[in-house]
Amino acid sequence: MRHEILAGAPATPTDVSLAGAGAAMPSYLEIEALWKVFGKFAALKGVSLTVKEGEFVCFLGPSGCGKTTLLRAIAGLDLQTQGTIRQGGRDISTLPPSKRDYGIVFQSYALFPNLTIERNIAFGLENAKRPKAEIQARVAELLDLVGLSAQAKKYPAQLSGGQQQRIALARAMAIAPGLLLLDEPLSALDAKVRVHLRHEIKELQRKLGVTTVMVTHDQEEALAMADRIVVMNHGVIEQVGTPTEVYRHPTTLFVADFIGETNKIPARVLANGRLASAGTELACAPHDIPVGSAVTAVIRPVDIIPHGTGARSPGAPDTVGTLENLVETAVVKMEFLGSFWRCRLTSPRFGDHVLVADLSINAVRRLRVAEGADMLIELPRDRVLVFAKEG
Amino acid sequence: MSAAPLALPTGPALRPQVAGDDIVKRGLMIVIMLYLLVTLAAPLYVLLSKSVSVYRFDLATFEIQRSDATGQNFSAPKTVAQLNAETGAIAPDQLEAGSDGRLSLTSLFKDFNFRSPVKYRLRGMDASASFLIGSELHRGPDWVELDSNMFRRVALRPATTTGLDNFITYFSTPSLTRAIWNSAIIGIITTGLVIVIAFGLAYAFNRSRMRGKGFFRLVTAIPILVPSLLPGIALVYLFGNQGLLKDVLMGHSIYGPIGIVIGSVFFTLPHALMIISTALATADARHYEAATSLGATKWRTFWTVTVPGARYGIISAAFVVFTLVVTDFGLPKVIGGQYNMLAVDIYKQVIGQQNFEMGAVVSVLLLVPAVAAFLVDRAVQSRQVSLLSARSVPYAPKPKTAFDWACFAYCTLVAIFILAMIGVCQLAASVKFWPYDLTPTLRNFRFDLMDGGGWAAYYNSITMALLTAIFGTGIVFVGAYMVEKSDGFHIGRALFHFLAMLPMAVPGMVLGLGYIFFFNNPANPLHAIYGTMAILVVCTISHFYTVSHLTALTALKQMDREFEAVAASLKQPFHRLFFRVTIPVCLPAVLDIAIYMFVNAMTTVSALVFLYSTQTQLASVAVLNMDDAGDIAPAAAMGMMIFYTNVAARLVHMVIARRLLARTQAWRYA
């Protein structure tokens, strides 16, 4: 599979981001029961995963979760102990890197310091007995693609970090690989450049339609860029899903906790499927945890609906809340975080547990929320997720 | 979600399919590793085994018959051991022998008289038992009949076995063991002096704003460019009985410990200076600011900040200097007089007395302090790394007139010392007959009229140094690249690294002697290189491997770890990356290794003094041999030729470096 850039945007579905890129697309990368063992330590414990053609997948997890190990196994840089990897239907499990088909971009850019930008990009093109003119044209095209045509004759050290990373991307794409591997490509850049380059890479990927796997520990980055996110922890995959899925519907406590802010409320399952927590009973999203089990109820700060001081907020539309799970709280502390207020709330019904709620500036003004004031909040039933307590 | 199995399924771990590149890389690494094994590990092993190889008279392997007074009627044969058991004539300690030991048998017969008509028959019991009649060698189980007069001239020859006898002999011979103390004392005194002098210089270079720093740096590097014999010769001219400054010694002789110490200070100074200067250069200005803000006096700051900050450098330098002094052979050979040092003892045992086994014993002893120093140095170096932090602020000295002038005066003194040593050699080399005829002449440069190999030796040295620089740099750099930038093969890489570090702990004399034992063995298929230029080049590369290897490694470590992965992903063979990126980027280090190898190949004596042949005499060895033969002025002249050659090589290195770097390192200055 080769992506022809010259042909402009290939037949990529216009709306790939929502439902997972091309649900109809065939699978391109298949990973099956991958193990990587270093002595007694297992970095990957039987990981299986399928990436579809043209999809942008992010491996997300804390450091040491195995995401980089997995990427390097795909690249053939660190051979897995056991397991199979197929790319485009071909078993590449034990192939050396040079026999695989991918381009790779590292956090360090790994640009050759003694070669000019154009020589760097041409590095992968030069041995294939290509005519010089063709190489030049291709380099020019790639430089144009990353918007750095003016820098062709410069050395990497003369470019900014963001520019260097774009050159690294161009170099990786020069040989039109079937798979693009990005190993924390933005981690070395400062925040503004990072956000900017995030979109640029995503745009480029969409334009070229190249199947892409990116490793990151930055959830925002993953949420913003990925078609699907693979959340990993301790060598296993916790959840695979679109950004909305992993954010809205985390399937494990780890995912819920790792992605976004959460309030974790210890609770017990009641006979009716509802939860008992400290002095209160809560309705919650459907679950299949046996009655009597100790569980952790999770709700995100942004999902908490404020109803003003002591009563349901008068002007609020009916659609907001179902008036279930109403809790009287006291506002202990407020912190202004630019686009919203982070409020710390306590309630006798939750014992000494502190709830965190993120309220819009608008809501705070409207409901006159202030430190020391009382506030009635609603924990919408479908946003109260229940997970079995971890052993 | 994840239905992952909790245990690794049984079954063999996957093995990677090997790419052509990996085979080439691994092959290269194995080739270089074999090279190190053959040129380093094997000779050392043979040397060690030689030190426990013992010559001993095996009396049980000889049989004697004796006739009656008529010269007829021989008695039943008895072994010499039986006879000795009866008479006790040969004491047990007489049975230990060197390789050329000889044992007379007449003492076995109390009534022996060379005029008596009694006849004797003698034979060896096996094919290896041998004895001399006069100086004729006899061997094997055929009876030899001798009259009494001839029997007087019989001497048994020893047989070879294994044991610690050589070491026992060594330690029970005070004239030999004395050398251990002598070496240790000289080593300690010199180390103390050099560290103080070098620290002063380093302090002036890094902590003052004195004038002429560049000049002083150049001058203090000079001793590296000459063989260690040259300061010895210089000292003869300066402080010898006809010396210019003879009176300074107040009647003490320069031949002996005084000469060795002064000469050792000269040739080890640059080594210590480099290490300590690096340690001081990396000092963190923040510590000084802290000390100043706390109101510490300068003196207190010096002892609480400066010295502790450089302590690892100082320790490291001390061990390097100690090892250099103890293992150097040229200087004590020239100026040592009767003051025995271990390294000279190896030479005396091997060349003077052909006692290879005892030479091996002294080698093993010399190995002990060198290995110990090496281990301590490694330990210290590994700790030093943690001292440097990325946030350190370089210290910039402020001008202080009095202090700067004091530094200047101090450096001037040291510079005068170094230049005087070199200058006096040049002077002595240019006059007719020191001190009686001071007419200028070039006669002392007519090396062809002297022992030592003549001008051919000089050209041999240049050839050898060039070959060493070219092949050495190639082997070292490729080896370091394979160790640093290849994957897997962990045991092999660890072994390789060990082998690469080994030469640091092996004194040249020891290496050279090991080479004799290993290569000068007709059973060795590599015997053919013995006596050729090849063995000199091979030995020199091995001798100076470690520092070169570390230089290459440091340069390679600064390269992004992912270059190889990127190149592989771009389907580029490793050699393309190697030649297009690795070599150009590491070119400064490559050139440094080449000049290091060249200069050392020009000046080294210790290993090669055992290995050169008539066709491959060398300039540095010629200095030694001419001095040895008493032709001191020509020796000084040859030493100066080496010096000028090395200076020229340095200049060429600079020019090449400038030009090549301008081409390949443009990115650094961009």
Added chain:
Amino acid sequence: MKSRLATIAAAAVATALAAATAYAETQLTVYTAVEAVDLDRYKATFEKANPDIKINWVRDSTGVMTAKLLAEKDNPQADVVWGIAATSLLLLKGEAMLEPYAPAGVEKLDKRFVDTSTPPSWTGMDAYVAAICFNTVEAQKLGIPAPKSWKDLTKPEYKGHVVMPNPNSSGTGFLDVSAWLQMFGEKDAWAFMDGLHQNIAAYTHSGSKPCKMAAAGETVIGVSFEFPGAKAKTAGAPIEIIFPSEGSGWEAEATAIIAGTANLDAAKKLVDFSVSKEANEMYNVGYAVIAYPGIAKPVENLPANVADHMIKNDFEWAATNRKAILTEWAKRYDAKSEPKT
């Protein structure tokens, strides 16, 4: 391009042919310790007489050449040794490394210069004779009289002014010691050396160095041999060459065939030449004492009667007792550090 290739090919063929012709000559590998300046002369003279034989010299000091020969015991590289100390050759003989051969004309040589076995394993060329090099300028400055005998050297006025070679590393040093032992008898010889040791400023590694040190004024008295003394005097050094009254030890430089040589015939021709009158005249250029009696001419700066000073030297005794003598010497004098001046 083509023509150039042809030229190269032609040149290669020519070289190969030349090599083949050269191969018809016999190449002899000859180990020697003869002075470097003499080598070309010896080679030229021999090759003129034997145009079909070529000499390839391998030269170094006696100690090194002996070590080399012994090290190569099981796989000798040399065909012939020409100009190595007889004592060293006796060591080789003791290892059965020499091919016995009586060269044509050997009967004309002084018997002292021929191995006692029949046929002899080695034949002598010339001798170097122990002598004292005495720096007159320095002696005058210090007010030291010239010594006349070995025993004079133990006198207190020479304290710190005598340099001699260390017998453990120098063949000359050993010939001195072995001569003293033969001349004075064991007991007296060691007593003499004890006394001498008190006066020694340094023991050198090389045999000619004491004389060169005396020539350079580094010492007043150098115990050495006559040849470097004569050379230094010619070069302008203010020295006298003194032959002590008791007589002098000496060493023969000798020739021998290495057993097992592939070029035995050529080797024999070389040894034949080495004992010839012509060859002895050639040795006489540098050496006052030569093996061929009656033809020696005086050498510049040396007395005509050098040979008269030579003691009766028993090489076999020296070789057999070498080890014991050296051990005893080292025990007595090596253990002490440099004597105080």
